[in-house]
Amino acid sequence: MPVDAWQSIDVIRNREGEPHVVQQKVEVHGGEAGEPTGYTKPTVQHRLVPLTQLTASD
Secondary structure (H helix, E strand, C coil), X not given: CCEEEXXXXXXXXXXXXXXXXXXXXXXXXXXXXXXXXXXXXXXXEEEEEEHXXXXXXX
């Protein structure tokens, strides 16, 4: 059974100059049905995430 994950594919800046990361949703397959372990299949869903949200330390 595939697991959904997000893969970062590019960094862009918005109109204010703040960096954002473009991420694409991928399905991660665990070696079922003859697929290699860790095989990822990209989907058409994308999102923009502020870079500070990804690099913030708790």
